[in-house]
Amino acid sequence: MKFNRNFFLSILLIAALTALAGCQSKPKGKAVKSDIPLTTIPSGTFVDPPDEFKFVFQPILFDFDRSSIRTDMKQSLSQVAQWMSVHSKVLLRLEGHCDERGTEEYNLALGERRALAVRELLVAKGVTAERLTTISYGEERPANSEHNEFAWAENRRVEFKLAQ
C-alpha cells in the first residue's frame, strides 16, 4: 500500500517536472555568433553545375521549418568544400528554397536563412566567404510540384549554381 502510494507520487513528481521543463523555451542556435557579411553582388551569370560535377553538387535538404544543417548532409557539403578548394576561381551561388507549407512571407526569409546556413558551414570548411553568395526563392520554385510529403522533402533545399 505504502509502496503504491510512493510510486504514484513519484510518477506525479516526474510528470510535474517534465511539464515545468517543457515550459522553458530553449534558445536556438549558438549563444554567440559572428555573422559573415555578404560584401558584393557578383556580376557573373550563374549556371547549373556541369554534368561531370553534378554528383558533387547534390541539393542540401532540410527538415520542415528548420535551417540547421542535417547531419546526413554534412558529408555532401565537405565534398563541395573540397571541390571548391581545387577549383579556386569558381564562384558559388547558394539558392534557398522551402516547401509550400508555411506562409509565403515567412518562407522567403527561411529560404535565405537556409542558404546562409550552408554558406556558414562552407566557410567553416575553408571556402572564402567572398566566393559564396546567397539568394532566396521562398516557396516560389519547387523542384517537385506535387503536394505530398515526398515532394515537400525534395523542395526544402539549397541548390548550387556556379560562375567563373
Add this chain to the structure above:
Amino acid sequence: MMNKKKYAFLITVILNISFLIIFENIALCREIKITISKKLDRKIRVAILPFFAKKYDNSDILTARELYSTIKFDIKNSGYFELWPQKTKFTDKILKKGKNIDSADYDFWFEHTTELVIKGYYDIQGTEVFIKFVCFDIAAQSVILSEQIVSARKNLRTAAHSLCGKLIKLFSGARPPITNTSIAYVKEVNGIKNIFITDYDGQNARQLTFNSNLTINPAWHNTSLFYVSYKENGYPFVFMRDLTSANIKKISARPGLNAFPAVSPDGKKIALTLSFNGNPEIYILNIDGSILKRVTYNPATDTSPAWAPESNRIAFVSDRTGTPQIYTVDYRTGTPKRVSYRGSYNTSPDWCPTKKSSLIVYTSLYGKNSELYLLDVNNGNIKRLTTTLESEESPSWAPDGIHISYTLTQNFKSDIYFMDVRDSIAVQITDEENNCTSSTWGPN
C-alpha cells in the same frame, strides 16, 4: 508519518505550480472583444431604392445598374449597416416612390422597421453624369444627407463610392471610410508573378508591373507602392514606384535578401528585412534608402516588420525560440518582447492603423491549414477570425481599422478576400483568378 507530511507538502507545491501554469495559459487565451462605437451594438437597417433618370427619355439601364450595385456593395460591407428589409421584395409601387426625392414614405418604412432610406437620381449630360444622393432618417422623419456630384461617365463608380463615403462618415466617427480605397496584390500569370491593383470592391483590376521575373511583397505609402522584384540580375531588390508619375526608384539593393518593405505611418522610415550582414535581420531605413538603424541582433531569422500607428514600434517575426513567433520592439531601444504564445507557427503580422491601437492580425499555422488571429499586444488576449477548412494567410488592415484583406487558399488555388473582423464574413475580391496572393490594403 514524517514521510506523509513531506509528500503532502510536495503535492501542494506541485499542484500549485501546475495550477499556475494552467491558469496562465487560460489567461493568454482570453478573447478580445472589439467594439467599434459605444453607441452602436447592432447594425443600422438601410433600404436602397434604385436610382432613376431625372428625364425619363434619358434613362440608361447600365448607369442605373452600376450606381445601384456600387452603392449596395459599399453600404452592405461598410460595417455599420445592413440591408433592410431582408426578405420582403419591393413591389413596383414601392420602387416608384423612389422617384419622390423630396420625402421618404416615412410611415411605410417605419412599419418595415427600416431606419434609413437611400434614394437618388442621375442625369446624363454628354460624357458627364449628374448624380443626386439623398438619405432619409425614418424615425426622425428628416434628411440626414443630401449630396450631388458631377462626374465623367467612366468614373461613375468612383463618384458613387465618394457619395457612400460621405454617408458612412456620419456614422464612423474618426474611422476613415474605405469606399475609395484600392488593394494591391500579387498575381501569377503563366508562372510569372507581378503586382496588380484593384478597387476594394474587386472592380477595375489592372496590372501594375510587367516584369518577366518574380515581383512580390507590395506595400503602400500614399500614392507610392513599394515592392520586391528579382528583375535586376535575378536578385531580390526593393523598389518604389510613384503611382501618379510611374517613376521607379531603387530603395535597397544590398547583397543577400532585400525584402518585406513597410513604410512607417508618418512616412519617414522604411522597415525591411536585410541579410547582407550574414543573417536576416530587421533594419530601419531613411526614406531615401540609407540605413538609419539595425533593430535586431540575433542568430535566428528576424523578418516581416509591420509598423505600429505611432511609427516607433514594430511587430516582427522571429524564430529565436525555435519556432516562428510574433515580437514587438521599439526600434529606438531595440529590446524585443515576445507577444504570441499560442501555436508553434505564427507569422505575417499587421498592426491595426487606428490611433493608439494595440491590435495585431497574424497568420497561425496548424498542420497544413493556416488561420487568421487577432492579438492584443497589451494583454496577450487573442481572437480567432477564421475557422474554415481552407487556409487563410497574409492579412492586411484597411485604413478604417475594422476590415482586413487576406489570401484564401483552397485546393492549392488562391484568391483575395476581405472581412469585417467583428463578424468574419468573407467577401471575395479577386474573381476566381485562382492565383492571387499577398494583398495589401491601400490608403483612402
